[in-house]
Amino acid sequence: MQPRPNPSAAHSALSDHFRRVRQASLALTAPLSPEDCQAQSMPDASPIKWHLAHTTWFFETFVLEPHEVGFQPYDPAFRVLFNSYYHGIGERHARPLRGALTRPALATVLGYREQVQNRVLELLGSSRSAAVHALVTLGCHHEQQHQELMLTDLKHLLSCNPLQPSYAKRWPLQRAGTAPLGWHPVDAGLTTIGHGDDGFAFDNEGPAHQAMVHPFVLANRPVTHGDWDAFIADGGYRDPRWWLSEGWDWVQRESVDAPLYWRADGHGAWTTFTLHGRVPVDPHTPIVHISYFEADAYARWLAAHDQRPIRLPTEFEWECAARSPHQLQPLQGLPLLGQVLPGNFAESQAFHPMPLVPRSDGKLQLFGNVWAWTSSSYAPYPGFRAAEGAVGEYNGKFMVNQQVLRGGSCATPASHIRASYRNFFPTHARWQFSGVRLACDV
Numbered sequence: 001m002q003p004r005p006n007p008s009a010a011h012s013a014l015s016d017h018f019r020r021v022r023q024a025s026l027a028l029t030a031p032l033s034p035e036d037c038q039a040q041s042m043p044d045a046s047p048i049k050w051h052l053a054h055t056t057w058f059f060e061t062f063v064l065e066p067h068e069v070g071f072q073p074y075d076p077a078f079r080v081l082f083n084s085y086y087h088g089i090g091e092r093h094a095r096p097l098r099g100a101l102t103r104p105a106l107a108t109v110l111g112y113r114e115q116v117q118n119r120v121l122e123l124l125g126s127s128r129s130a131a132v133h134a135l136v137t138l139g140c141h142h143e144q145q146h147q148e149l150m151l152t153d154l155k156h157l158l159s160c161n162p163l164q165p166s167y168a169k170r171w172p173l174q175r176a177g178t179a180p181l182g183w184h185p186v187d188a189g190l191t192t193i194g195h196g197d198d199g200f201a202f203d204n205e206g207p208a209h210q211a212m213v214h215p216f217v218l219a220n221r222p223v224t225h226g227d228w229d230a231f232i233a234d235g236g237y238r239d240p241r242w243w244l245s246e247g248w249d250w251v252q253r254e255s256v257d258a259p260l261y262w263r264a265d266g267h268g269a270w271t272t273f274t275l276h277g278r279v280p281v282d283p284h285t286p287i288v289h290i291s292y293f294e295a296d297a298y299a300r301w302l303a304a305h306d307q308r309p310i311r312l313p314t315e316f317e318w319e320c321a322a323r324s325p326h327q328l329q330p331l332q333g334l335p336l337l338g339q340v341l342p343g344n345f346a347e348s349q350a351f352h353p354m355p356l357v358p359r360s361d362g363k364l365q366l367f368g369n370v371w372a373w374t375s376s377s378y379a380p381y382p383g384f385r386a387a388e389g390a391v392g393e394y395n396g397k398f399m400v401n402q403q404v405l406r407g408g409s410c411a412t413p414a415s416h417i418r419a420s421y422r423n424f425f426p427t428h429a430r431w432q433f434s435g436v437r438l439a440c441d442v
């Protein structure tokens with residue numbers, strides 16, 4: 001006979017997880033000044049202060065308001081100021097003007113965080129509601145998503161400063177050799193895609209369903225900065241043969257000639273901006289901060305040069321490979337902070353992709369380091385239904401004009417990623433830690 005679930009123990013474990021997630025957000029701000037937390041460098045990015053407030057707003061709005069007895073808002077004005085995109089909640093402050101919110105002060109936002117956090121913990125201590133449990137769990141994963149955005153938005157902000165400041169220098173920028181590009185066959189056939197019932201997943205990861213994956217091979221490592229240097233040197237950004245029509249228009253319009261943050265040093269070499277400051281481009285490091293257009297163009301260029309049907313993988317192919325046994329293995333040579341993580345995630349505190357030494361056992365190390373662009377457009381799985389109410393706006397309404405990325409990055413919390421996880425961004429976006437791992441038809 002199966003032991004009956006103990007709601008009290010489940011809520012207690014969730015309280016601990018909730019505390020850890022909230023603390024992890026604050027820990028990211030430790031090297032920052034109030035001025036660092038205030039500024040907004042572009043409409044797509046948000047100030048750190050806004051992230052801290054918005055993640056709190058999520059718990060206040062979706063957990064406390066419907067479930068706390070005698071609910072009173074911390075400040076009624078915050079309902080509008082820190083609403084990101086939920087029309088079901090009401091008015092929103094304009095996204096490009098988030099940096100103009102010099103009031104409330106950072107200290108007020110931190111007080112808001114503390115009060116709401118205590119109220120959520122009190123609710124978790126007194127409630128046995130499955131709905132509360134589900135919403136707090138969703139709020140924790142939402143906050144972890146924003147932890148990655150805090151790092152990517154901050155990186156863009158600091159890159160705009162002529163001083164090229166570092167966020168933190170807490171890790172060695174490791175260098176290692178790069179193995180030649182090799183190809184790993186993946187078991188094909190009718191395969192289950194999407195999340196089952198085992199633990200948390202966002203609604204866009206389900207329902208689990210069957211998909212046909214035809215035989216293909218996946219690269220033994222991501223494309224590296226050194227690989228990309230050859231693409232640039234061969235005129236890759238100046239040759240329309242490699243580019244989708246919209247991509248070529250984007251290259252022309254934006255005068256794109258290298259990945260985001262790359263800068264020619266005037267002596268024939270490139271530097272790139274990292275959260276460690278500006279550094280020489282390391283040819284062994286996985287390429288990062290490229291758009292879908294660039295990833296696709298690189299694949300077309302390499303296919304022409306190698307005379308092979310090289311291309312981006314579909315998200316189904318990527319998931320099929322990731323579900324192969326034992327893919328969640330430690331990265332070789334990445335013992336950071338006294339522990340070996342199953343990939344280079346935010347907890348390694350590298351906040352930069354690491355050279356990936358292919359493993360002799362053929363394990364592909366698909367998780368962490370850089371998000372992998374896929375050729376799949378972000379669309380609902382068969383049978384997908386968004387949740388009722390405003391919280392149903394979380395994912396479903398963005399299912400157009402975006403591409404799926406898989407696997408997580410060096411800025412993703414390790415407990416936030418899984419084989420079914422679907423990230424998504426527009427085809428021109430490149431301020432996320434986005435890279436590419438190639439596939440090839442057989």
Ligand SMILES: [Fe+2]
Nearest residue numbers: 054084142146
């Ligand atoms: Fe959000």
